[in-house]
Amino acid sequence: MKKPLAFDIHTKGPGLARAGVIRTPHGDIATPAFIAVGTKAAVRGLTVDMLRDIGVEAVLANTYHLYMQPGEALVRTMGGLHEMMGWKGPTMTDSGGFQVFSLGAGYGTNVSKILKDMTVRPLLKERDEEATKPRLVEIDHDGAAFKSPLDGIIHYITPERSIEIQHAIGADIIFAFDECTSPSESKAYQREALDRTHRWGKRSLEYHLSRPESERQALFGIVQGGRYEDLRKESATAIGAMDFDGFGIGGSFDKQDLHTAVRWVNEVLPEGKPRHLLGIGEPEDLFLGVENGCDTFDCVAPTRLGRHGTLYTKDGKIHISNTKYSADISPLDPDCDCYACRNYTRAYIAHLYKSREMLGPMLCSIHNLYFIVNLVKNMRQALTDGTFLSYKKEFLGRYQAGKDDLK
RNA sequence: GCGCAGGUGGCGGAGUGGUCAAUCGCAGCAGACUGUAAAUCUGUCGCCCAUUGGGCUACGGGGGUUCGAAUCCCUCCCUGCGCA
Numbered sequence: 001m002k003k004p005l006a007f008d009i010h011t012k013g014p015g016l017a018r019a020g021v022i023r024t025p026h027g028d029i030a031t032p033a034f035i036a037v038g039t040k041a042a043v044r045g046l047t048v049d050m051l052r053d054i055g056v057e058a059v060l061a062n063t064y065h066l067y068m069q070p071g072e073a074l075v076r077t078m079g080g081l082h083e084m085m086g087w088k089g090p091t092m093t094d095s096g097g098f099q100v101f102s103l104g105a106g107y108g109t110n111v112s113k114i115l116k117d118m119t120v121r122p123l124l125k126e127r128d129e130e131a132t133k134p135r136l137v138e139i140d141h142d143g144a145a146f147k148s149p150l151d152g153i154i155h156y157i158t159p160e161r162s163i164e165i166q167h168a169i170g171a172d173i174i175f176a177f178d179e180c181t182s183p184s185e186s187k188a189y190q191r192e193a194l195d196r197t198h199r200w201g202k203r204s205l206e207y208h209l210s211r212p213e214s215e216r217q218a219l220f221g222i223v224q225g226g227r228y229e230d231l232r233k234e235s236a237t238a239i240g241a242m243d244f245d246g247f248g249i250g251g252s253f254d255k256q257d258l259h260t261a262v263r264w265v266n267e268v269l270p271e272g273k274p275r276h277l278l279g280i281g282e283p284e285d286l287f288l289g290v291e292n293g294c295d296t297f298d299c300v301a302p303t304r305l306g307r308h309g310t311l312y313t314k315d316g317k318i319h320i321s322n323t324k325y326s327a328d329i330s331p332l333d334p335d336c337d338c339y340a341c342r343n344y345t346r347a348y349i350a351h352l353y354k355s356r357e358m359l360g361p362m363l364c365s366i367h368n369l370y371f372i373v374n375l376v377k378n379m380r381q382a383l384t385d386g387t388f389l390s391y392k393k394e395f396l397g398r399y400q401a402g403k404d405d406l407k
Numbered sequence: 408g409c410g411c412a413g414g415u416g417g418c419g420g421a422g423u424g425g426u427c428a429a430u431c432g433c434a435g436c437a438g439a440c441u442g443u444a445a446a447u448c449u450g451u452c453g454c455c456c457a458u459u460g461g462g463c464u465a466c467g468g469g470g471g472u473u474c475g476a477a478u479c480c481c482u483c484c485c486u487g488c489g490c491a
Binding site: 035037039040044045060062065092094095097098099101102103106107108110112113114136149175178180222248250251253255258276277278279280281282285297298299300301303304305307308310319321322323356358360361362 | 443
């Protein structure tokens with residue numbers, strides 16, 4: 001059968017790192033690469049021309065959101081994801097598995113999938129107690145029932161249904177339906193959810209392979225297991241043994257040992273297939289992800305932070321709305337070549353942001369996306385040049401020294 | 408000039424004798440954000456110390472009543488509307 005995806009590795013090391021190329025029906029992705037998040041078939045605030053100028057190679061949209069609105073039938077009517085959004089390059093769709101967390105256990109809480117403080121591990125006491133909290137998701141053996149925040153209607157998503165929707169949407173790379181768990185869940189619950197994710201992975205794969213779309217679209221299986229070494233390795237073994245075209249690494253992590261969890265997984269996964277680290281995108285995490293064997297990444301941080309006025313610079317993050325930038329006529333980042341930095345000052349962008357001109361969040365999104373996309377491109381170049389570790393040391397040394405206010 | 412309605416923190420606007428340094432919104436200031444419930448959310452927001460807490464000055468100016476006033480009375484100033 002014709003393969004929808006090819007992956008060539010041309011450089012290996014240090015560590016588990018590799019540089020290569022993923023070939024899709026809509027073009028190549030030079031890896032490692034940062035994929036822009038365009039949940040609703042749009043990277044918020046940016047046109048596809050801007051994405052191209054930034055250097056974005058691929059876009060990741062979301063099954064749940066496009067299913068809810070406008071519905072996969074209309075996506076198909078509009079010619080599929082690429083045609084609809086005018087993006088000619090590679091695309092991915094997440095399966096909706098993350099929404100099992102964000103609209104379920106994460107709904108109405110401030111629990112992030114990244115646990116930042118090792119000393120505080122707010123394990124959920126009892127699932128029953130938590131059930132009184134309003135959630136938009138109920139999980140069972142076969143799938144998840146989502147209550148639409150749009151109209152309150154219950155939508156039941158099974159692995160087969162998720163894949164069917166993703167076939168209609170038509171991205172080059174699609175993901176198995178999984179359960180992303182909260183980091184505050186007990187190990188017993190992580191265990192139970194992991195078994196579910198594995199069953200759902202198998203069902204996603206079987207359904208996918210039964211359909212003609214599997215010749216055009218690649219399916220990635222998703223590894224879970226939370227923060228537990230045994231669960232992570234077990235998951236990588238189980239998912240890695242299935243005939244997926246590549247893998248996603250998902251779920252909750254401890255900020256401090258995210259790289260450890262990633263290494264556990266990538267030491268087990270088959271080397272020749274691409275690995276996507278789902279939803280990770282802070283600079284320090286990207287270095288660790290690359291060094292520990294991940295090929296692609298996506299994250300909402302660049303665009304969300306940009307819209308909210310936080311900007312990446314080589315000297316750490318800054319808040320453009322802070323008073324000290326109101327008369328600062330230097331660029332956002334003096335060493336940046338993005339459109340915003342080439343043309344505008346901090347003072348002007350601060351003014352746009354404070355006066356709520358939509359150009360402000362747009363320029364900030366452009367800058368942040370450029371910063372992160374090119375950071376990973378630079379990592380790729382450094383891998384090729386054999387200078388990855390020195391590049392990492394140099395970049396993080398300056399970034400974490402944070403001349404600016406934030407770290 | 409007469410009549411009526413008003414003058415509250417940067418702005419708008421509550422409060423109409425004690426629990427008021429004064430609801431709330433905006434602006435301001437600071438923070439958060441990792442497979443997008445997110446152009447969102449949180450905190451702060453008279454002044455001075457302080458960890459809880461304490462002190463000071465305040466509701467147009469001045470004067471009264473009262474144990475106690477942003478709230479009641481007198482007076483002056485100012486603003487809006489109406490009539491001359």
